[in-house]
Amino acid sequence: MQIIQPHYHAIARTAQDYERMAMSGVVAVCEPAFWAGFDRRYPETFIDYFAQISEFEPTRAAEFGIRHYCWVAVNPKEAENTELTQEVLRHMPEFLKKPTCLGVGETGLHKSTQNEIDSLQAHVEIAMKHDQLVLIHTPHLSDKAHGTKTVLEVLAGMDVNPDKIWIDHVEEQTIESVLDAGYWAGMTLYPVTKCSPRRSVDILEKYSTERLLVNSSADWGPSDPFTLQESIVEFRRRGHSLQEAVEIYHNNPCRFLGQNPKWDIKPITIREE
Amino acid sequence: MLEPQKTLDTYYLEARRDLLEVAALLDRYDRSVEKQGQKxxxxxxxxxxxxxxxxxxxxxxxxxxxxxxxxxxxxxxx
CATH class of the missing domain: 1.10.287 (Helix Hairpins)
Known part of the structure; x- marks a missing residue:
């Protein structure tokens, strides 16, 4: 089965992960800009990072026949440095023109401070101005419900197209409000701290799947790129067809990401002879 | 052996995850009962x-x- 990893921090992972993903059917990964584990001090550090994920990383993925795309943003955790944020935002449009850059992300909230909110608004404004997709991070653990509510309130006050916005890391307590507001919702499957593969399938069975995306977890912390395949196995084990699985784990990413013409992977229909 | 606070801090998130899995199983069962119309x-x-x-x-x-x-x-x- 062909699989797309919509949210994958490749620079934190090994070539062996690419190789194993290729062997398991992954045909494309999308790398949002991420927090490095420490707060970066210089705009130039971001510019080099954006160059890494828009120029170098596609060549590393291509070694294994995997397409690599990226997103650019200042991470919410670094939004407290307002001067740095403004300077990076000033450089972002040049990266949005890169042939594999799909949009602005991951922006969003971490502790839902005013500086984070201002940064989120500025990111969304740039995205809308340049007709880009937006990937929005929602907070972890006990901050999630409040942070997601705040994200929705911020977006409600802006002139945005919900079709082009993906709100990520939803769980059972936040998914309904995101879908009801008309946005795409992403589940991120972590070994411990976020949604699990089994719970993701529960959510897929409970809600309309038209605007749902499923991501593995792939970063420098405790994470596992193959939680996505675990979700697929669980989905199939519950009796859902191969085409239904393809719709969720391949075609839904194609439908959302395909709003950007740079994404040229098309939805698949399985034909039996 | 870890100190009491360290014990909680070390294993809390894993225990949280495991309890959520149990809750999800119970919800899954209830939804199945509702869909099938029988226990x-x-x-x-x-x-x-x-x-x-x-x-x-x-x-x-x-x-x-x-x-x-x-x-x-x-x-x-x-």
Whole structure:
């Protein structure tokens, strides 16, 4: 089965992960800009990072026949440095023109401070101005419900197209409000701290799947790129067809990401002879 | 052995995850019952889980042997 990893921090992972993903059917990964584990001090550090994920990383993925795309943003955790944020935002449009850059992300909230909110608004404004997709991070653990509510309130006050916005890391307590507001919702499957593969399938069975995306977890912390395949196995084990699985784990990413013409992977229909 | 606070801080998130999995299983069962219009013929495993949670949430456990108690409890269900 062909699989797309919509949210994958490749620079934190090994070539062996690419190789194993290729062997398991992954045909494309999308790398949002991420927090490095420490707060970066210089705009130039971001510019080099954006160059890494828009120029170098596609060549590393291509070694294994995997397409690599990226997103650019200042991470919410670094939004407290307002001067740095403004300077990076000033450089972002040049990266949005890169042939594999799909949009602005991951922006969003971490502790839902005013500086984070201002940064989120500025990111969304740039995205809308340049007709880009937006990937929005929602907070972890006990901050999630409040942070997601705040994200929705911020977006409600802006002139945005919900079709082009993906709100990520939803769980059972936040998914309904995101879908009801008309946005795409992403589940991120972590070994411990976020949604699990089994719970993701529960959510897929409970809600309309038209605007749902499923991501593995792939970063420098405790994470596992193959939680996505675990979700697929669980989905199939519950009796859902191969085409239904393809719709969720391949075609839904194609439908959302395909709003950007740079994404040229098309939805698949399985034909039996 | 870890100190008390360190013990909680080290294992809290994993225990949180495991409890969420149990909650998800119970929700999954309820949704299946609602969809199928009937309960499982044998609900002894469901009842065993619910009883196990009562055992965990109940009172003091001076011998710190909850795990042993649960294993003995689960041994009653095939």
């Amino acid at each position: 499982a013929e044998d609900e002894s495993r469901l009842n065993s889980l619910l009883e196990a949670m009562s055992l965990l949430s109940g009172g003091d456990h001076p011998k710190a042997n909850r795990t042993e108690q649960l294993l003995n409890h689960f041994a009653k269900v095939s």
